[in-house]
Amino acid sequence: MPELPEVEVLVRHLAPLIQGRKIHQVEVRRAKVLAPTDVEEFSRVLLGATFTSLTRRGKYLLFGIRPARQRVTRILLGHLGMTGRMYVQSLRAPLPRHAAVILKLGRENFIFEDTRYFGRLTLETAAIDRLGPEPLGCEFTVAGFSAALKRSAQPIKVKLLDQQLVAGVGNIYASEALFRAGISPRTAARRLKPAQVARLWHSIRETLNEAIACGSTIPLNFDGEGKRDGLFYFGRSSKAPAHYGERLQVYDRQGEPCVKKCGGTIKRLVQAARSTYFCSHCQSA
């Protein structure tokens, strides 16, 4: 589920649910997701600790926690990988098949489940130091963006996935932002003209902001009972809610006519082993 907008919506949803709550029991079912923290240290720090805050950086969730009998706070770093989910559910609700970590908070559980176990919930926070600017923050500037692009010969679509360039853009929104800017995904980053760089900078922010706004209007249901997935279905599978597929203008739409009615058709190509979607007519340069 995880690019910046989805993580942002999740953080806003989760923050009031865990704020001030104490962890009474720690159960780790898949130690891999804690790495390099081991189960012993993880349990020692979290058992009896209190959640004090929840923020986001790129695609990472930063849980502020205050360990038992301490006044200092520390950071628990979360990442959803490709298929991770985090939610609070009642103790009686059935646990998901791929529950990786379960934190008991009084009469509810905080669940981190992840089908593919690519995600993380760890005390090791070095990863956030390697991230580039927040695309929606004031540290993300056209000048800085332009200077970074000048140093790369990679196709712009591939470069947008570099979390050191800008934090939080993933495979879906990279295609969406380039479509909005009318830029070919194959253009070498350093070859973009100043006007294109400026358009792309705006497009990234608009694309992410709109996705957050859209996600925020949908009632979230992460309690683990029934359909808990309303928001976070990507792609256009039969189970995806219609509003979700329609929100994305090019992703997973190969063969369909361009939504701008330019007469072009959406194409799929593979770059750095990931799918890219674009309109060959609107995005020829």
Place this chain on the structure above:
DNA sequence: CACCATGTTCCTTG
């Protein structure tokens, strides 16, 4: 069976 999937990291190659 084949291919595809929202992400990151590590290894090899040039």
Place this chain on the structure above:
DNA sequence: CCAAGGAACATGGT
């Protein structure tokens, strides 16, 4: 040393 490309990670859907 750096950039680029690919594999690996693990599971499920079509």
